[in-house]
Amino acid sequence: MLSIKNLHASIDGNEILRGINLEVKAGEVHAIMGPNGSGKSTLASVLAGREEYEITEGEVVFQDKDLLDMAPEDRAREGVFLAFQYPVEIPGVSTTNFLRTAVNQVREYRGLEPLDAVKFLALMKEKMKLVEIDQKLLSRSLNEGFSGGEKKRNEIFQMAMLEPTLSILDETDSGLDIDALRIVSNGVNQLKSDKTATIVVTHYQRLLDYIVPDYVHVLYKGRIVKSGSKELALELEEKGYDWIKEEVESASV
């Protein structure tokens, strides 16, 4: 589904990603962990097509198409969804209106009829249950004045509405209370299928108790320096990152 080869990306001349290799197959969940500043959010942003990053080397193939060649909105239409670490506020646009446009654009791209108001509301109701989100929130301007947890829950709600093929969750667990963490994770899990894949960026093993990964990768200084099963996350929780940094430094001597 997604194949990243030797991906290098810079911002303002500083190289942040220094040769990422990652293969994600349909049905899989990959967790990306790593110390602060290692490039996790940059990787998520580059995949979503944020334009401030310059790709200097490498390739990303998504569903047999060159992802890096696509505009961000085309990536979204192709089924890539990024839940941001810091969701943006859009004053004057309600979540409902925003999503109606977005859902119908995606449907049009996929050759499906647009949803009329009745069908759209029915879909909203169904997906609202999934993340236990309050309808009142959805009629307010998108994310404006939402609490941190409400923004995160709203992101997962949007994801549920758009039914992406590849979901990238960037620190979706940060700022969630214990109940919200469970609800948001349940939402993500219910969207899982053998045709979709998920990349979860997180600092905390606890999220991975809920969204169980098939693979855990450690990003350090813009490279994936270690990959393993879900047990690797437990090991990191217990031991921190110093042992990995030491392994990397001694290997490069």
Ligand SMILES: Nc1ncnc2c1ncn2[C@@H]1O[C@H](COP(=O)(O)OP(=O)(O)OP(=O)(O)O)[C@@H](O)[C@H]1O
């Ligand atoms: N817009 C930017 N301008 C300048 N430097 C940037 C920019 N975006 C990212 N960086 C730098 O790139 C490096 C990687 O940042 P990134 O946010 O990808 O790390 P991260 O692994 O997600 O960190 P954290 O765990 O703290 O969220 C950092 O040193 C950061 O300062």
